[in-house]
Amino acid sequence: MNQISPMAFVHPEAKLGNNNIIGPFCFIDRNVVIGNNNNLMNSVTIHTGARIGDNNEFFPGASISTKPQDLKYNGEDTLCEIGNNNSIRENVTISRGTASKGTTKVGSNCLLMENMHVAHDCVLGNGLIIGNSTKLAGEVTIDDCAIISGSVLCHQFCNIGGYVMIQGGCRFSLDIPPYITAGKEPTRYCGLNLVGLRRRGFSNETIDIIHNAYRIIYASGILKEGLKEARTKYPDSKEVEYICSFFEKSKRGVIR
Structure with a gap:
């Protein structure tokens, strides 16, 4: 049994599992599939093309499966897939895919902190922690168990290896290999991520x-x-x- 606030809008074509909580002023569009035991706090927007798993929590102002900020996008039907057990904090925005890959993906057991952005066609692994106000441009790939601090700017098409720690405020347009700490200006190798490993x-x-x-x-x-x-x-x-x-x-x- 879902708990849907009378002040929320759920499109009649949206598909919801069981035991979801939909708070006031939430908006759930058509062509949306939501699993079980998800908690959408007030003012969460789930746009068309979202595919959401189980046991996720969405904090106020989160906007999921938004239209890509890509001028090549021509309105094609694309997806935004989110796994299980994620915490998606206030004002996080996640765009759906474009014709390039068709899908933006977020794995499971991730913490996406306040005001961060995941652009179109990104592929995020499992167990990630991404800090406040970090911005990922289009088609970025992040492997499992990476930690990205706050206010990091990541260029499109970059790959980030697993088990890394990227220091706050970094900006980079090259790939970040696995197991390391990356930081300074310009962003460079700063040794292994010993604590994380x-x-x-x-x-x-x-x-x-x-x-x-x-x-x-x-x-x-x-x-x-x-x-x-x-x-x-x-x-x-x-x-x-x-x-x-x-x-x-x-x-x-x-x-x-």
Whole structure:
């Protein structure tokens, strides 16, 4: 049984699961699917194309599946998918996709803090923490368990690796590789995210391997040779393989 405020609007074509709370002044458009046990506090807007899982909380002013801020968007039917157990705080805006990818995706167990923006066709992983007023431009990809501090500006098409910590106020147009701390101006490699890795259960041995791999890669005059050396030295490390593959797949280049 859903609890829908009489001061909320739910389009008759929207599909709601069970035990959802829809607060006053919420607006739920057509072509919206919402799962179970979600809490929409007052003044939350869910636009067409939203696909929302279970156990999410949306704070006042959140606007989900908004029209993309992309001049190439021509009104095509696209989606905004949000997983489970997310906390989406006040005034967060998440755009739906464009014809480029068709879908903007947010994983599960994420905390998106007040006033941050997720643009069209972004793909966000699981377990993310993204700080107040951070802005992600179109088609940004973020892997699992990344932490992005407040007031960060991320250029379109950037990739951010898993388990990173990006310091507050950074702005960047290059990819951020996994397991590291990124900061300063211009944004660059500032060592490993030691606190985050230990909190996530990485052993000291694994952390040492990751550290040595980065030392090899960044010390190499030719990136390809550094990646080859790191793989040769640690052939059985899935973390080193993830790092090397991230560098090889980068189209924008990786911070140094």
